[in-house]
Amino acid sequence: MSISVERIWWRPLDREEKIWVTIALIWCLGTFFMMPVWHVIAKQNTPNESYKVSVDDFEKLVTAFNEKYKVGMDENSGLPIVRPPAGSDVYFAGTGIWQWSSILELEAGKEYRLHISSIKGGGVEAWQHGLSIVSSKFNANFMIIPGYDYVLKITPTEAGEYGVICNEFCGIGHHLMAGKIIVKG
Amino acid sequence: MAEQFRTCPTTGLKIHKPAETLIRVNAVAAVVCLLVGGLAALLILLTRWPAVHLLNEEWFYRLLTAHALDMLIAWIIFFEVAGLYFGATVLLNNRLPAPKVGWVAFILMIVGGALINYTVLVGEATVAFTSYVPLKASPTYYLGVILFAVGALTAVLHFFAALIVAKKEKTYEGSLPMVTFGLMCAGVIAVLTLLHGAAIYIPTFLWSLNGQWGIPNDFFPGIDPMIYRLVWWGLGHPSQQINVCAMVSMWYLIATLTTGAKPLNEKLCRTAFLLYVLFINVASEHHLLVDPALSIWHKIVNTSYVMHLAVLASMIHAFAVPAMVEVALRKKGFTKGLFEWLKKAPWGNPAFASMFISLMGFGFVGGITGVTFGTEQISIIRHNTWSITGHFHGTVVLGTTLAFMGITYYIVPLIFRRQIFSETMAKLSPYFFGGGVFIFANAMMFAGGYGVPRRHWDITFAGASIPFQFDPTVFFFIALTGLGGLLAIVGGALYVLNTVASVFIGKKIQ
Ligand code: HEM
Ligand SMILES: [Cu+2]
Ligand SMILES: [Cu+2]
Numbered sequence: 001m002s003i004s005v006e007r008i009w010w011r012p013l014d015r016e017e018k019i020w021v022t023i024a025l026i027w028c029l030g031t032f033f034m035m036p037v038w039h040v041i042a043k044q045n046t047p048n049e050s051y052k053v054s055v056d057d058f059e060k061l062v063t064a065f066n067e068k069y070k071v072g073m074d075e076n077s078g079l080p081i082v083r084p085p086a087g088s089d090v091y092f093a094g095t096g097i098w099q100w101s102s103i104l105e106l107e108a109g110k111e112y113r114l115h116i117s118s119i120k121g122g123g124v125e126a127w128q129h130g131l132s133i134v135s136s137k138f139n140a141n142f143m144i145i146p147g148y149d150y151v152l153k154i155t156p157t158e159a160g161e162y163g164v165i166c167n168e169f170c171g172i173g174h175h176l177m178a179g180k181i182i183v184k185g
Numbered sequence: 186m187a188e189q190f191r192t193c194p195t196t197g198l199k200i201h202k203p204a205e206t207l208i209r210v211n212a213v214a215a216v217v218c219l220l221v222g223g224l225a226a227l228l229i230l231l232t233r234w235p236a237v238h239l240l241n242e243e244w245f246y247r248l249l250t251a252h253a254l255d256m257l258i259a260w261i262i263f264f265e266v267a268g269l270y271f272g273a274t275v276l277l278n279n280r281l282p283a284p285k286v287g288w289v290a291f292i293l294m295i296v297g298g299a300l301i302n303y304t305v306l307v308g309e310a311t312v313a314f315t316s317y318v319p320l321k322a323s324p325t326y327y328l329g330v331i332l333f334a335v336g337a338l339t340a341v342l343h344f345f346a347a348l349i350v351a352k353k354e355k356t357y358e359g360s361l362p363m364v365t366f367g368l369m370c371a372g373v374i375a376v377l378t379l380l381h382g383a384a385i386y387i388p389t390f391l392w393s394l395n396g397q398w399g400i401p402n403d404f405f406p407g408i409d410p411m412i413y414r415l416v417w418w419g420l421g422h423p424s425q426q427i428n429v430c431a432m433v434s435m436w437y438l439i440a441t442l443t444t445g446a447k448p449l450n451e452k453l454c455r456t457a458f459l460l461y462v463l464f465i466n467v468a469s470e471h472h473l474l475v476d477p478a479l480s481i482w483h484k485i486v487n488t489s490y491v492m493h494l495a496v497l498a499s500m501i502h503a504f505a506v507p508a509m510v511e512v513a514l515r516k517k518g519f520t521k522g523l524f525e526w527l528k529k530a531p532w533g534n535p536a537f538a539s540m541f542i543s544l545m546g547f548g549f550v551g552g553i554t555g556v557t558f559g560t561e562q563i564s565i566i567r568h569n570t571w572s573i574t575g576h577f578h579g580t581v582v583l584g585t586t587l588a589f590m591g592i593t594y595y596i597v598p599l600i601f602r603r604q605i606f607s608e609t610m611a612k613l614s615p616y617f618f619g620g621g622v623f624i625f626a627n628a629m630m631f632a633g634g635y636g637v638p639r640r641h642w643d644i645t646f647a648g649a650s651i652p653f654q655f656d657p658t659v660f661f662f663i664a665l666t667g668l669g670g671l672l673a674i675v676g677g678a679l680y681v682l683n684t685v686a687s688v689f690i691g692k693k694i695q
Contacts, residue, residue, distance in 0.1 A: 011450055011452055013452070013453060014449070014450065017449070017450055024500035024501065029493070031489075031496075035488070035561065038560070039485060044562060044565065045562060046474055046475050046481060046484075046565060050478055076650050076651065077651050078650075103651070125319045128317045128318075128319075128320075130569045132638060134635075134653075136655075139566055139570070139634070140566065141475060141565060141568040141569055142475045142568075143473075145477055146410055147409060148411055148477040148478055149477070150476075163653040163654075165653060168317070168569055169313040169315075171311075171320060172242060172243065172246065174246075174640070174642070175242065175641050175644075177649070178649035178650075178651045
């Protein structure tokens with residue numbers, strides 16, 4: 001058997017094909033235009049503010065922040081409980097020993113500038129982590145990258161306790177990274 | 186030269202023997218990798234199921250790394266290399282210009298794959314598939330990846346050389362057959378992708394040498410984690426489009442082989458393939474939507490796939506393949522009503538069943554979720570949750586893997602000259618595998634919607650110093666993932682056993 005394929009490149013489309021391609025194209029253009037449109041009308045977008053910061057500098061910011069606003073201590077984990085004033089800059093990090101840098105207490109309805117990054121915190125390295133804030137009604141996820149300060153403008157809308165877990169593989173202690181954010185009504 | 190060819194008695198196709206041997210060894214390597222990756226799948230599946238929680242954390246993360254590499258890299262790429270050689274020789278009446286080069290490529294890939302597996306299994310590369318810096322593996326790991334990639338690149342270039350030879354020696358007339366055309370598009374994307382891979386794995390390899398093998402600690406500077414992510418996904422995302430292109434080519438091939446269907450309008454199908462080449466290589470930033478550093482407008486332009494034109498391509502194929510099957514079956518007389526052809530389609534033919542389930546699953550499970558999770562707002566909810574794992578088991582397992590399994594039922598008789606060992610196993614496998622993946626991919630996606638993370642040893646956080654509990658509903662979806670996963674593993678085991686048995690003890694076709 002010898003194989004031959006006629007030159008069929010320029011055969012016109014049939015009616016069904018034209019209809020389908022048109023529908024598909026319109027649908028694709030629709031989804032395409034909706035991407036910028038959503039960015040304008042949506043209430044919850046991915047944050048667009050970030051800075052380069054050295055791991056050590058961010059660690060200093062976190063330590064200073066924790067000391068300034070500390071209101072208590074979680075006995076089991078040894079983590080400081082920190083209550084920053086509404087509207088303030090909040091520094092929050094995943095550490096090299098697979099912990100979060102604090103337990104935050106925030107006020108519902110108030111905006112905060114949550115700075116997230118990665119620090120050594122007594123460990124050997126500042127890993128990449130995934131910040132995942134979870135409750136039974138809520139779930140939001142952002143990357144924590146060493147060397148970058150990612151600024152999330154957040155306004156907690158509902159009081160309650162939110163879990164903070166790590167969802168980027170960051171080494172052997174990855175699954176130990178549980179923490180919480182307490183939102184007061 | 187002539188004695189290097191044989192003619193297949195059933196199809197009349199002329200087959201270049203050295204090419205045939207290379208197709209065989211690559212296909213066998215692929216199935217062996219599927220077996221190893223499948224064993225890893227079973228163990229990690231049973232660990233993520235809190236009711237079983239089989240492995241300890243060390244072995245879980247090791248096998249998680251091994252599973253992804255043996256499946257997504259080794260199984261898929263070995264099979265694709267076999268497919269490329271098939272498309273450039275058997276389908277074109279052609280020869281492989283340099284079989285020795287084919288062997289070099291094969292050996293590089295085998296050595297690379299072995300190095301990767303060894304390093305991961307002894308626990309020196311527990312970095313997960315993405316090896317995000319500063320996580321660091323031992324240098325042999327990155328070296329293994331590089332050797333494998335060089336081998337794969339050699340094979341792809343060899344494929345292009347074979348196309349040129351075919352053209353020069355006029356082994357075929359007219360245009361390139363469409364399946365080969367689709368594979369060629371996959372090859373173009375592969376070359377671009379592998380170059381990207383070099384750009385990230387070579388510096389990372391050099392960095393991993395610091396303090397190893399007598400090399401000074403400051404031999405190579407650290408790699409910025411954000412740049413790593415950007416460049417790594419320049420490899421990680423487009424490499425999936427090689428799979429898409431190869432899978433779609435297999436859909437067309439299987440549709441033709443099982444029902445005698447011909448593409449209705451090749452201009453349309455080929456244009457769709459070209460859209461993949463041109464547009465699918467963007468969109469890599471949908472992995473980075475919730476990362477710092479890149480501006481949101483940059484991300485929006487990138488993730489809209491340049492007007493979603495690559496999505497358009499998939500929609501065209503999703504129309505063209507069922508349409509050609511419908512026309513072919515209607516010609517056979519199944520003309521009653523709208524759907525008699527679908528009812529009377531050769532569902533008992535494992536290749537056809539695989540192809541159709543692959544097509545539906547890729548579109549409805551993998552494709553739709555990919556397009557939605559890849560948008561700015563939804564990414565906030567889904568990023569790095571188990572939904573993502575569910576999504577890509579929809580594309581690369583339900584889609585690509587099942588399509589490759591389907592074509593195996595033709596490769597075994599044609600290239601290995603053996604009959605399929607068990608018709609029953611062949612018949613059941615696509616339904617078990619397809620059904621199982623359908624269940625577990627969807628269940629993973631639901632669990633992820635509640636925030637269940639991917640790559641996680643213990644979502645009950647038993648050892649954590651601050652307790653956290655998920656909504657109890659997630660345990661239902663995780664159990665469903667476990668059951669669906671087991672069903673898929675049974676289907677996959679039927680495929681592997683049957684294929685191995687056919688190749689080694691199947692009845693010989695003279
Ligand atoms: C019966 C078939 C399979 C089952 C039951 C299965 C199951 C799983 C499970 C349980 C995970 C771990 C999820 C996690 O902890 O986040 C996983 C991850 C993964 N699987 Fe599969 N899988 C199967 C087949 C495949 C195939 C055929 C491929 C590729 C072609 C594949 C590619 C991957 C990849 C890339 C990951 C991600 C690993 C990571 O997050 O680093 N799987 N799979
Ligand atoms: Cu972490
Ligand atoms: Cu982690």
